Amino acid sequence: MSTASLTPELDSTAYRHRSVPGSIAVWVLIYAELSEFALFFLVYLVTRAHNTELFAAGPAQLNILAGTLNTLVLVSSSFCVARAMKAIQRNDRRACIRWLGLTIACGAAYCGIKGWEYLWNEAHGLHARSNLFFTLYYYLTFNHLLHVLVGMATLSWLCLRTWLGSYDAEDHEGLENGACYWHMIDLAWIILFPLVYVMG
């Protein structure tokens, strides 16, 4: 057997096939978080099955514009964090910080829009205790908002570490962990938005 076959890491194709962005710890966290959201979605579905008329009327009362803007902002933030990863892979720290800054700005915009949406609900007499649909809507969306805040804090820390020179093209696993976590937040919203705002 040749040496090359004993050391597949030397073969770039084989290495690429085995490589995964981020550490195993962050993937365990991502699967745990996605499982939590999956459980919430199933609870929503079962509650809806027992209260079909209430849930059919629910989405029509929501601020679709706020939900759509939040989706656009989160999708754009995922693009920005992907670009930040490409920048650090080129060893371009300045571009990486710029894209991370844009990602955090998108996160802040998400929080601002969510705040406006909750105020709009208040003005229209919609509260967490209005009915079962709104209880679940607030539970799901507020829980997601908390994840966005955690993601923003993580990315801010990673941005500072990048500025301090902790990451480069060869060593940026910490950045990959933060980026993967941020994508997970986007993935959860990709299901949450149509489920609650569109299909009801």
Added chain:
Amino acid sequence: MKLKTMNIDTTNISDLNSWRLLILITLGSALIAETGGATPALILLICVAVVLKGQLVIDVLMDLRGSHRAIRTPMLAYFYVMMPLLAMGLLFPEWLERLTTL
């Protein structure tokens, strides 16, 4: 593996095109939401759109294309399994109600 043959080929999609597609699909879903009544056909259409959005984020933006399948497959399965389940629950609520009534 079944999932491998089912999923969409994202090999030639750049991150910028992926972002454009995600924006387009989101705006399409919002338009459906604004026009009201989610009919069974629209629910199925939206579920397909969600699967497409999920795969674009996983394969292109997260860059899991070509990554180890122990990581990529569960991520894709989240959308390929979850969305049909959600669609069934949304389209046949009376069946789900019977199933979950004690």
